[in-house]
Amino acid sequence: MTLERAFHFCSLLLAAVAFTGLVLTGEIPSGLAVLGLAALAVTIARTIGWGGDRLVDRLVGLPTSVWTALLVAAFVSFGIDLLLISRDILPAAVHFLILLMVVKLFHLRHRKDFLQLYAISLSELLATAALTVDLWYAGVFVAYVFAAIWTLILYHLRNESEEAHKGPSPIARPVTRQFFWTTNGIAVGSFCLTLVIFFLIPRIGTGFFQKNRTELIRTSGFSEKVDLGVIGAVKLDPTVVMRIEFPDVRGPVQNALYFRGAAYDTYDGRSWGNRSATRRTLERTPDGVFLVSTPQAAAAAESGGLRQEILIEALDTTVLFGASFVESIKGGFQIVQVDGVGGLYLPFPTSARFQYSVRSVPDRLREPDRTTESVSYPDLIRQRFLQLPDVGSRVGALAREVAGDARTPYERARAVERHLQQKYQYSLDVSTAVSASPVEDFLFTRKTGYCEHYATAMVVMLRTLGIPARLVTGFLPGVWNDFGNYYSVRQQDAHAWVEVYFPGSGWVTFDPTPSVPSAAPSLFSRVGKVVDSIRLKWDRYVVQYSFRDQMAAAKSLREGGEKVRTEVSGLLSALTRGLASAKAWLAGSARAYGWILVGGLAAGALVVGLVLVWRGRGGGARQADPRTARQVAAIQLYERMLRILEAQGLLKSPGATPLEFARQVARERGEAARYVEPLTGLYCRVRFGQAPFSSDDDRQARELLAGLQAARR
DSSP states (O other): OBHHHHHHHHHHHHHHHHHHHHHHTTOSOHHHHHHHHHHHHHHHHHHHTSSOHHHHHHHHTSOHHHHHHHHHHHHHHHHHIIIIISOSHHHHHHHHHHHHHHHHHTOOOSHHHHHHHHHHHHHHHHHHHHHOOOTHHHHHHHHHHHHHHHHHHHHHHHHHHHHHTTSOOOOOSBOOHHHHHHHHHHHHHHHHHHHHHHHHSOOOSSOTTOOOOSSOBOOOSOSSSEETTTGGGGTTOOOEEEEEEOTTOSSSOSSOOOEEEEEEOEEOSSEEEOTTOOOEEOOBOTTSEEEOOOTTGGGHHHHOOEEEEEEEOOBSSOEEOEESSEEEEEESOSOOEEOTTSOEEOSSOOSSOEEEEEEEOOOOOOHHHHHOSSOOOOHHHHHHHSOOOOOOHHHHHHHHHHHTTOOSHHHHHHHHHHHHHHHSEEOSOOOOOOOSSHHHIIIIIIOEEOHHHHHHHHHHHHHHTTOOEEEEEEEOOOEEETTTTEEEEEGGGEEEEEEEEETTTEEEEEOOSOOOOOOOOOHHHHHHHHHHHHHHHHIIIIISOOHHHHHHHHHHHHHHHHHHHHHHHHHHHHHHHHHHHHHHHHHHHHHHHHHHHHHHHHHHHHHHHHHHHHIIIIITGGGOOHHHHHHHHHHHHHHHHHHHHHHTTOOOOTTOOHHHHHHHHHHHOGGGHHHHHHHHHHHHHHHTTOOOOOHHHHHHHHHHHHHHHHTTO
16 A cells, blocks of 8 residues: 555545544434445545445535535534534534534645544544543544544645645655554654553542533432332342442451441331431531541441442432441532431432542440340430331231340341241242231241341331331442452442441441342353453553542552652661671681681782683693684685686775675676675674684685686686
């Protein structure tokens, strides 16, 4: 392929890569997508010689007035699209760019036309970045960088050729292997430089043109009122809702984790609500941290807390999740609200995935609460968390029967939890028909259900025993990704559990739902983990990369430099101490054994002197380097060949190498080449390649010289 054809191909490839990114976003109308793909396919096919010449030539031959009219029509369509159809500047601008690209593909006549096509392709790439943050954009971006480097280099060469010839001058030279690899090397270097610039540019916030996600992931179980059975609808949905990292922990967290969302204190017999739904705004510290006051906060210093980095998808709820119990939260938001049961909320749902940090303090039952039989609860706790509708006498009787001989509230709670785990069957195949008393129906009739039924039954049974309890909804940890060291939480990990109040410990987590065995990992699941891990790294270090991350990276570099400097300083100090010790040892040895050292040095000097005298008298002559002798013989034979050729009219120029001169002889005197080429090869092998020079080589060389000398006689 010539450089001229490569220039046209790379220009079209640049536009094709940018347009492909737009199509992959799924935001392009099918009609425009087909139009753009058809235009690119026809023009690329013509460029590489696969056909399409007649159609393209016919379109290229249209008058300039036609192209001007098409551009005006595209601009008018942009106005109509902006005002009446899309009513949004980003999609309208994208549609306009596609129309401009199609027009320009068939009107590449002058230098400015190519520059305009490059500007359109760059705008399309930027629009793609505004429309999506998915992982595949990385591939599109890398392909665009390589295509852009090739295009700009070839454009520069073409431009230089035109200026040198004072007019259009196609580059007829082919694309050589050296040019190919050099250009790719420049592209790789440019990409690496781009990465460095990306991580160094200060971050000031999200992009102005960033398109918000229009379809939020629908969740269940986190609204102000939760009907029994709503969580079961999502237990088969594998959609990822969040990914959770633990910066201070290597490997899966050993303790049971419950990522708390919403809590409910009021049960009306069929659904849960929250009488304390009024929310207050948390105070924000100067460094952006929101502190949450919980009964567990006092234990923070003892437990150390559990830090989490949570990347959450765009959900249809304002709930903020974190491992029980959240003590502080920090992220890119200005307002965080808390309700009366410890639920954390944003003022409104976000329209794109975001990241935040959480520090949690796990619940811990104090020994007095474990052993105390008679417990007095605060009035507010009794009023809010002992409320019960008419659930029937059988529920209370069952609770008392299960509690049996348990003496403390803790033992009664554990007895109810064990009873539900062991005597009932977990199943998602539960009728959604509304029952007059769902708890009675679960406990005495069906005896099967899922987490909501278990948790509701336990709360009701504990309240009949006079033990304050509430229902909590959230997520279990999900699947541990050992490639990325994080938990991948899906819709199917939605869960409901129970929190029981103890005066000295606060709220403590209980889970009456029996555990369900997880599926054995397969090759497909492991591949999925790798892909999901790469996707998390993309979101974490590219999409969500922030000024805080830059400061953390700078701090890490500074601390690393301090560590290296400390280690080097310690090494130098140890070396200095070692040298001082060696010096002291030598000084002591010299004092103790000085006469021995002097005698040894004198004997050594005498031996060295005798060797030098022996070599000077000719002993070394017998050890002459054989390699030098070989080279001398080869030089003498080669110089004799040059003298023979000079006598025959062929003179070697001073700047010519032996191989170049051999090719000159082959061109000018072909009959002499069969003598000159083997002689030259032998000379180069011995003179420069350190090859041996045997007696057979010497005999063969002399025969070749004799043949060369007789060639013109």
